[in-house]
Every structure is written in C-alpha cells, then in structure tokens.
Amino acid sequence: MSLALYGHPFSSYTQKALIALYENGTPFEFRCIGPETPQHAAEWLRRWPIAKFPLLVDGARSIAETSIIIEYLGLAHPGPVRLLPEDPMAALEVRFLDRFFDLHVMEAMQVAVDSALKRIPATREEGLALAGQRLERAYAWAEGQLAGRTWAAGADFTLADCAAAPSLFYADWTHPIAEAYPVLRAYRARLLARPSFARAVEEARPFRPLFPLGAPDRD
Known part of the structure; x- marks a missing residue:
C-alpha cells in the first residue's frame, strides 16, 4: 500500500x-x-x-x-474528479474559498470547542459568544457568495467543498445556521448528501460523544 x-x-x-x-x-x-x-x-x-x-x-x-x-x-494520484480547476484564475477562486471555510468557519467554530475544553482562557459561554459572532459574519457572506451556485465555486465539486463540508457540519452544531440563510442551509444539506462526505460522517458517528459542546440529535 x-x-x-x-x-x-x-x-x-x-x-x-x-x-x-x-x-x-x-x-x-x-x-x-x-x-x-x-x-x-x-x-x-x-x-x-x-x-x-x-x-x-x-x-x-x-x-x-x-x-x-x-x-x-x-x-x-489523479482521478476522475478534478478538485482544482486547470484554469489558473478559477483555481485561485477555489483556493480562496478553501481558505475562507477553513479560517472563517472552522477556526471560528474551534474557539467554542477550545473554550469548552479549557484550551484557551475563556469560559464556555464566552467561547460560544465569540464563535457565534464570527460565524454570523461568515454565514452572511457565504449566503450571498453561494447564491445561484450548486457548489462553492460553481457547478463543479472542488477543494473548496472538501473544506466547506466538515466546516459547516460542525459550525452548525455550534451556532446553528438560521433560517435567514436559506442558500447556505441548502448548500450544507447538499454537502451532507454527497456520497464522499456522507461516508465520512457515518464513519465518525460512533465518536459523537467526544464533541465537547454536545452533539445534537440530527445529521
């Protein structure tokens, strides 16, 4: 192997x-x-x-x-699904969106997790409040960015969607995506239905008790 x-x-x-x-x-x-x-x-x-x-x-x-x-x-090890476009400008947008979901969604969510685990000098409530503020800004921006798109960068599933799937999955557990963001909520649902991510979610299901904020009874 x-x-x-x-x-x-x-x-x-x-x-x-x-x-x-x-x-x-x-x-x-x-x-x-x-x-x-x-x-x-x-x-x-x-x-x-x-x-x-x-x-x-x-x-x-x-x-x-x-x-x-x-x-x-x-x-x-290329395969049939090209996760980074060949066109340099299109690839640049995918890389930007990849960084957006990692840095402004996943890392924002991590503030709440780290406070619950006492990894940072903030209470659980303070961590949740700060994460919520950051995630609201990210959700609002993503709502407009994703309008009219199937996947993060357009019609094709890319590196950006690989980043978005776990980011939005755990972020919504931490600070739920409100009904005011229907585009983002629908995008998260499409990610959960994507076979590659659905498989990863199922493989992780036995470990949900490890989520320090309490995993919701959904997804």
Whole structure:
C-alpha cells in the first residue's frame, strides 16, 4: 500500500482529506490515531512532530496540511474528479474559498470547542459568544457568495467543498445556521448528501460523544 492517511474519523480536517480520497476512489490505508493504536501515533509523530493531523504518507514522502494533501493527490494520484480547476484564475477562486471555510468557519467554530475544553482562557459561554459572532459574519457572506451556485465555486465539486463540508457540519452544531440563510442551509444539506462526505460522517458517528459542546440529535 503506497498511500496511508494518519488521522481520526471525527477530526474535521481528517474528514476534509477523506472526502478528496473518497471522491476519486483512491486506494489508501487509514491509520487511526487513538489509544488502541499507539504504533500509529508513534509513527505519525516521528514523521510530523508538529502533532497535527491528518498526515498523508506516500512511500518515503510525508505530506501535511489538508489543502496541500488534496492538491498533492491531484498531482500524484489523479482521478476522475478534478478538485482544482486547470484554469489558473478559477483555481485561485477555489483556493480562496478553501481558505475562507477553513479560517472563517472552522477556526471560528474551534474557539467554542477550545473554550469548552479549557484550551484557551475563556469560559464556555464566552467561547460560544465569540464563535457565534464570527460565524454570523461568515454565514452572511457565504449566503450571498453561494447564491445561484450548486457548489462553492460553481457547478463543479472542488477543494473548496472538501473544506466547506466538515466546516459547516460542525459550525452548525455550534451556532446553528438560521433560517435567514436559506442558500447556505441548502448548500450544507447538499454537502451532507454527497456520497464522499456522507461516508465520512457515518464513519465518525460512533465518536459523537467526544464533541465537547454536545452533539445534537440530527445529521
């Protein structure tokens, strides 16, 4: 097996990489990081002492950071679904939207999670309030941006949608997307119905009790 992915099924960024792999049916070995697999954790940390997952291993090469992993897969292991357009300007928009969902949705949501886990000097209530403020701004912008589009960048499923799927999935658990944003709500529903993300969601379902804010009884 040439490709291996180190990560955890409930990790949003692991899911982002899994979506890309599932979209193209790319063969790989999943190496779950957890107490039951200390050998995987040891090898992961040896290869990437920054201790962030996922990490893709392709032979002797280690590739970190999800956006880079997905671009690497498109170069080294291309499949029928092209997740980054060939046209440079179109690719630039996809990369921007990828960063938008990672930085302004997922990272905003993470503030609430980190406060609940006491990783930052803020109470749970303060973390939820700050995350809510940031997410409202992101939701409002995305509502206009996505109008008339099937996927984030237009008609085709791309890297940006790989980022959007877990970002909006967990963000809506943290600060629900209001009915005032029907376009964004419909987009999230389409992402959940996409077979690649639906598979990732199902694989992560047993780990929902780990969500520190309390996973809602839906999705």
